[in-house]
Amino acid sequence: MGVTGASGIVLARRLLEVLKEKGVETHLIVSSGARDIIQYESPDIDLASLASVIHSNDNLAASISSGSFETDGMVIIPASMKTVGQVAHGIADNLIVRAADVCLKEERKLIVVPREAPLNLIHLRNLTTLKEAGVTIIPPVLAFYPKPQSIDDMVDFVVGKVLDSLNIEHNLYRKWSGKKDQD
16 A cells, blocks of 8 residues: 555545555555655554554555556555556555556556646546556545445445455445336
8 A cells, every 4th residue: 555645634544544444454655755645644644553564655666566466456545647647657666656557567556646636638538547557546526325423434335335345345335236227
């Protein structure tokens, strides 16, 4: 799991919490930009305590930098537009991008949760390039059909969508069951 310097650190925290509860082994990489955002948004968040293994973003020789290290996939949450652009263009100068590049070359699941609004044309083209390469893109878009009562409910919806994409069962939000016919 890569955490980059985009707003939305609570999404990363919640995903790590759920994966830890489910006994899923996680390898965490936190960019320097993400560390700055953590200090600004939520200095009490300790992502490292929720992960199985921590890697330095500068360590391009880490286990997860090789295709021979088998993983089920990778999530970049939140994903800055800088990281989106680097992944889209194969600029693997840090471990987050290298691990994403490995997922692409090994045809493993890669999920990107981009955090930016509004999106400019360059952002859209980079996201299109990722989609064309097989990346699942899950923008943290609000949904109101589950009837959220709090910000935590909205965070759980986005994290639930990531878990859905990873085929991990959860009860983080009420799934759409269709509109019932009216007599």
